[in-house]
Amino acid sequence: MSGTLLAVERLNLAFVSAGQRVPVINNLTFSVAPGESLAVVGRSGSGKSTLLNLLCGLQTPDDGVIAIDNESFGNASDAVSIARWAELRRQLIGVVFQQANLMPALSLVDNVRLRTHLAGRHKQDERWWLQRLGVGDQADRYPDRVSGGQAQRAALAMVFAMSPSLILADEPTGSLDRHTADEVAESLFNVQVETGCALVLATHDSELAACCGRVLDLSAAG
Amino acid sequence: MLIRAFLSHYQRHPFQLAALMLMIVLATMLWTGVTVLTDQARSSLAQSEETVAARAHIVRTDGQPVGVEDFVRLRKTGVCVAPWLEVKRPAPEGQVIGVDPMSMACFGRSAPIQDAASLDGMPFMDIGDALRVSQEGYDSQLYLIAPRDDIELPQGYALRAFSLAPPTGELADSFLLNLDALSLLVLLITGLLIRSVYRLGLVQREASFELLYRFGVLPRRIRQLLVLELVVLTAVGVPPGLWLGASLAEALGTGFGQALGSLFDLTLYAESFGSLPWRAAVVMVALVLTVCLLEWVFPQPRQPAMVSAYARLGGGALLLAGALGVVLATELVWVFAGTALVFAGVGLLTPPLLAAVEERRSVRSGATASVADPLRRWRARELSVMFRQLALPVVALQFSIAAVLAVHALVTTFESTFEQWLGQRLAADFYIEVPQGGDSATAARRLNALEGLGTWHLVAHGKAQVRPEEAGTGADPLTADLMALTPITDLVSDWALLSSAERPWRELASGAVMVNEQLARRHDVEVGSPLELTIAGTRMRTNVVGIYADYGRPVAEVLLHADTLPAAFTPRSESFSVNKGELSRDVIHDRLADTWGAPDLQVRDNASIRELASQIFDQTFLLTRAISALTLVLAAVALLIMIWVFFTTRVWYFRLLGVWGLQGHQVRRQLRLLSVRLTLTITAAALPLGIWLTWVLVNRINPLAFGWSLPMDLYPVFWLELGLMAGAAGLLVAHLMRRQLERDANGERP
Ligand SMILES: Nc1ncnc2c1ncn2[C@@H]1O[C@H](COP(=O)(O)OP(=O)(O)OP(=O)(O)O)[C@@H](O)[C@H]1O
Ligand SMILES: [Mg+2]
Numbered sequence: 019m020s021g022t023l024l025a026v027e028r029l030n031l032a033f034v035s036a037g038q039r040v041p042v043i044n045n046l047t048f049s050v051a052p053g054e055s056l057a058v059v060g061r062s063g064s065g066k067s068t069l070l071n072l073l074c075g076l077q078t079p080d081d082g083v084i085a086i087d088n089e090s091f092g093n094a095s096d097a098v099s100i101a102r103w104a105e106l107r108r109q110l111i112g113v114v115f116q117q118a119n120l121m122p123a124l125s126l127v128d129n130v131r132l133r134t135h136l137a138g139r140h141k142q143d144e145r146w147w148l149q150r151l152g153v154g155d156q157a158d159r160y161p162d163r164v165s166g167g168q169a170q171r172a173a174l175a176m177v178f179a180m181s182p183s184l185i186l187a188d189e190p191t192g193s194l195d196r197h198t199a200d201e202v203a204e205s206l207f208n209v210q211v212e213t214g215c216a217l218v219l220a221t222h223d224s225e226l227a228a229c230c231g232r233v234l235d236l237s238a239a240g
Numbered sequence: 241m242l243i244r245a246f247l248s249h250y251q252r253h254p255f256q257l258a259a260l261m262l263m264i265v266l267a268t269m270l271w272t273g274v275t276v277l278t279d280q281a282r283s284s285l286a287q288s289e290e291t292v293a294a295r296a297h298i299v300r301t302d303g304q305p306v307g308v309e310d311f312v313r314l315r316k317t318g319v320c321v322a323p324w325l326e327v328k329r330p331a332p333e334g335q336v337i338g339v340d341p342m343s344m345a346c347f348g349r350s351a352p353i354q355d356a357a358s359l360d361g362m363p364f365m366d367i368g369d370a371l372r373v374s375q376e377g378y379d380s381q382l383y384l385i386a387p388r389d390d391i392e393l394p395q396g397y398a399l400r401a402f403s404l405a406p407p408t409g410e411l412a413d414s415f416l417l418n419l420d421a422l423s424l425l426v427l428l429i430t431g432l433l434i435r436s437v438y439r440l441g442l443v444q445r446e447a448s449f450e451l452l453y454r455f456g457v458l459p460r461r462i463r464q465l466l467v468l469e470l471v472v473l474t475a476v477g478v479p480p481g482l483w484l485g486a487s488l489a490e491a492l493g494t495g496f497g498q499a500l501g502s503l504f505d506l507t508l509y510a511e512s513f514g515s516l517p518w519r520a521a522v523v524m525v526a527l528v529l530t531v532c533l534l535e536w537v538f539p540q541p542r543q544p545a546m547v548s549a550y551a552r553l554g555g556g557a558l559l560l561a562g563a564l565g566v567v568l569a570t571e572l573v574w575v576f577a578g579t580a581l582v583f584a585g586v587g588l589l590t591p592p593l594l595a596a597v598e599e600r601r602s603v604r605s606g607a608t609a610s611v612a613d614p615l616r617r618w619r620a621r622e623l624s625v626m627f628r629q630l631a632l633p634v635v636a637l638q639f640s641i642a643a644v645l646a647v648h649a650l651v652t653t654f655e656s657t658f659e660q661w662l663g664q665r666l667a668a669d670f671y672i673e674v675p676q677g678g679d680s681a682t683a684a685r686r687l688n689a690l691e692g693l694g695t696w697h698l699v700a701h702g703k704a705q706v707r708p709e710e711a712g713t714g715a716d717p718l719t720a721d722l723m724a725l726t727p728i729t730d731l732v733s734d735w736a737l738l739s740s741a742e743r744p745w746r747e748l749a750s751g752a753v754m755v756n757e758q759l760a761r762r763h764d765v766e767v768g769s770p771l772e773l774t775i776a777g778t779r780m781r782t783n784v785v786g787i788y789a790d791y792g793r794p795v796a797e798v799l800l801h802a803d804t805l806p807a808a809f810t811p812r813s814e815s816f817s818v819n820k821g822e823l824s825r826d827v828i829h830d831r832l833a834d835t836w837g838a839p840d841l842q843v844r845d846n847a848s849i850r851e852l853a854s855q856i857f858d859q860t861f862l863l864t865r866a867i868s869a870l871t872l873v874l875a876a877v878a879l880l881i882m883i884w885v886f887f888t889t890r891v892w893y894f895r896l897l898g899v900w901g902l903q904g905h906q907v908r909r910q911l912r913l914l915s916v917r918l919t920l921t922i923t924a925a926a927l928p929l930g931i932w933l934t935w936v937l938v939n940r941i942n943p944l945a946f947g948w949s950l951p952m953d954l955y956p957v958f959w960l961e962l963g964l965m966a967g968a969a970g971l972l973v974a975h976l977m978r979r980q981l982e983r984d985a986n987g988e989r990p
Contacts, residue, residue, distance in 0.1 A: 076899065101903055108901025121893055123621035132614035136900050 029082035057227035060236030066220035075103025112177030119173035137180035167198035267430035268481025276489035320346035338370020435531035436632035555588030591631035598624035640875040645930025668817035678836040694819025695729040700811035709770035726802035740786035754786035759796035778806035916970030
């Protein structure tokens with residue numbers, strides 16, 4: 019059914035630190051429909067980043083099931099599921115972090131090119147995407163020669179260019195000033211709606227969270 | 241408290257501290273080893289030269305030249321003194337020295353001439369004859385020489401230093417010069433390495449210095465602390481390095497004096513390693529402080545783009561000037577200066593050049609979109625960044641690989657030539673010198689009559705004046721060592737000749753000659769060249785039928801058949817080379833000792849001599865190789881450290897590749913490709929420099945310093961070996977990085 023792209027069921031993860039078991043994700047259940055946007059909020063240390071890592075297979079849960087496009091992943095970390103997760107990240111799941119999303123040795127356009135190449139897309143529309151996100155003029159510059167906001171726009175262009183079904187964004191505007199953050203966020207939501215991909219956005223910015231269709235509060239859930 | 245904040249960096253990165261310490265220890269060790277060995281060689285040579293040559297001569301304090309009446313007066317007061325008349329006669333005959341063996345009797349063992357028999361006018365002759373020569377109108381100068389420089393003199397006389405200046409002195413100096421050059425290169429490389437490791441740590445600490453500055457700490461205070469830190473580091477690192485280096489030198493250098501001795505026919509005295517070489521320590525401390533604190537002397541300009549443009553221009557100019565200097569130089573010093581310039585130029589040019597090459601590659605791999613591989617482009621770009629950021633260790637590694645290549649080529653050529661030479665000279669089982677007054681002809685007859693004896697020949701040694709016909713009659717003849725053979729057997733006919741006419745040995749028996757490589761190379765003598773020989777005053781014309789290898793012996797040699805010799809020739813010495821065949825050494829000894837009435841006759845066993853000679857030379861070669869190999873290891877360790885630290889700052893981006901969907905093994909493959917390409921590229925960049933350095937050593941430095949040149953052989957198999965080693969080093973780096981990548985699975989973002 020077209021109802022769910024991502025389904026999470028009774029997810030559990032705890033870290034062991036100094037011999038103590040510290041639960042971070044507790045019995046978490048939720049789902050995201052295609053094209054839907056979900057804000058993950060919660061105080062610092064509540065497990066937002068950890069959850070996003072789980073959702074793209076960079077970390078493995080202790081318990082529970084994550085289903086992407088009806089394909090289920092449990093707590094197994096065997097070679098097969100590792101390879102499958104990698105394939106999903108290549109083609110379906112775009113990840114954006116707060117910063118350092120770009121290879122410093124490559125120009126913006128080459129970064130996008132590399133990302134779409136890995137995704138198996140060869141449409142050569144990198145420049146168009148950079149234009150679309152408002153950094154077309156900076157396409158040939160290197161990441162350390164553009165502003166933080168421009169770098170984040172390029173990072174978004176890079177993710178959209180791979181035409182993912184799901185974008186996981188971990189405080190993508192967290193290192194930007196208010197004004198720039200709003201502009202970047204606006205671009206993000208516009209293009210997200212346009213392309214119809216789903217978005218899971220971790221943030222502690224309630225205004226930004228309010229722009230999403232739904233909100234998942236990890237502090238409350240914990 | 242301030243100090244604790246200051247040192248907090250090393251608390252978080254103890255590895256960097258350890259790396260810096262390791263570099264200081266290793267560099268000190270290398271430098272100490274090199275200096276101790278060079279010093280040992282130097283003082284051994286100095287001592288031996290003293291015994292051979294150092295003497296004193298007596299002058300009048302009133303400034304008047306000494307004359308015969310002074311000699312008489314001094315002898316009457318009981319002073320041991322002898323006349324020494326130098327007659328400056330121009331070539332071809334050349335300068336002669338007139339001496340009086342009688343009055344030299346009081347010199348004892350330190351007399352330059354032991355008996356009147358060796359006065360043959362080359363250059364020594366009896367003072368009476370010399371006086372006659374001087375009256376032909378040549379400049380002459382009379383000295384009164386004394387056996388020691390501490391003898392008592394009557395009023396009106398004083399002692400001055402006087403040197404025989406043995407011909408070996410220049411050779412020894414050149415050898416030392418080569419060693420010095422090698423150690424200078426070592427110093428340069430170690431300086432580069434220490435600086436690169438130190439700078440790396442400093443760059444990372446800049447942020448915390450900035451913070452301290454904002455907290456109100458004066459920059460001057462920070463500098464003081466930095467100097468203090470360096471002083472402490474060197475104080476801790478230099479002594480163990482010193483000790484290690486001295487032990488290394490002692491282990492390697494025991495046979496070194498011997499090696500020099502057999503190279504230059506000098507008696508050497510091995511010096512004991514009494515104390516640690518503190519002079520090396522001072523140089524090392526100075527080096528560390530200089531290279532680490534260079535910025536304060538020359539503040540770094542702000543615009544790196546401008547700097548690199550200037551650097552490239554300057555590098556190109558240095559390279560050109562140096563290369564030109566090396567080609568045109570007529571003195572050794574200038575060759576060294578030119579070489580230094582070329583190295584400086586190459587050092588400035590290599591990193592930007594390699595970076596540019598990678599840049600181009602990255603552009604190319606993006607140009608043709610159908611086959612475009614963005615990952616390859618990323619690797620090329622990443623490498624380009626690395627060549628810029630790791631410029632110093634890259635250059636240091638390049639230099640040391642080049643040095644290793646050159647030393648290897650030179651030493652291998654030496655070794656193989658030397659092996660052949662030994663085979664030639666020590667072909668027979670035994671070597672027997674005909675004792676003073678012994679009759680060689682009778683001995684030859686009695687050897688012939690000896691049933692069961694293997695092949696043998698008799699060699700008469702002497703001197704000959706040689707003039708290549710092409711040089712024209714006006715040219716100066718040169719003096720060559722003469723060797724006259726009889727009979728010609730398989731002891732010589734198996735020699736590997738560098739070039740020869742047809743049936744050269746038969747030609748030799750009928751009056752032709754062979755010359756050594758030295759004579760051939762320096763005077764353009766070829767097979768078939770006519771040659772004019774003057775032996776014992778008899779002039780004869782002959783032609784060259786063969787050229788044999790001589791291991792760069794700096795003296796010209798002529799080989800002929802004894803029947804070719806003029807009747808007037810009297811040999812300086814004669815020797816038999818004998819294969820024992822079915823007989824024992826004792827039988828041969830007894831037969832000859834009986835012939836000559838010399839019961840204490842020496843029968844030299846060539847096999848054991850050959851073994852000893854090989855051993856001694858192996859040790860010399862080992863030493864040269866060890867120095868260059870150690871330099872290579874040092875440079876490789878430094879590069880390893882640098883790449884490791886560099887990759888540490890890049891760990892996040894390798895993880896990003898994982899986020900983008902590359903699996904672990906794919907990320908590791910990228911890592912391997914990167915590091916292996918890095919080490920291979922540096923090796924490839926070192927190759928031309930190494931070949932050029934070999935050329936300089938073989939075709940410029942050796943001819944100028946030693947007066948001979950070896951063939952320049954290249955050893956591509958060794959290049960391949962070095963390439964494999966570089967590849968292996970790259971894989972090792974990748975392996976270390978992989979562990980780092982796995983440990984910091986959630987690596988910090990920059
Ligand atoms: N590798 C780890 N080992 C141990 N504990 C960890 C690890 N990673 C995260 N944690 C802990 O898990 C908790 C959740 O961390 P996480 O980074 O997901 O929080 P967050 O909600 O993203 O916080 P922030 O808003 O500050 O980014 C924290 O308490 C953190 O200390
Ligand atoms: Mg977080």
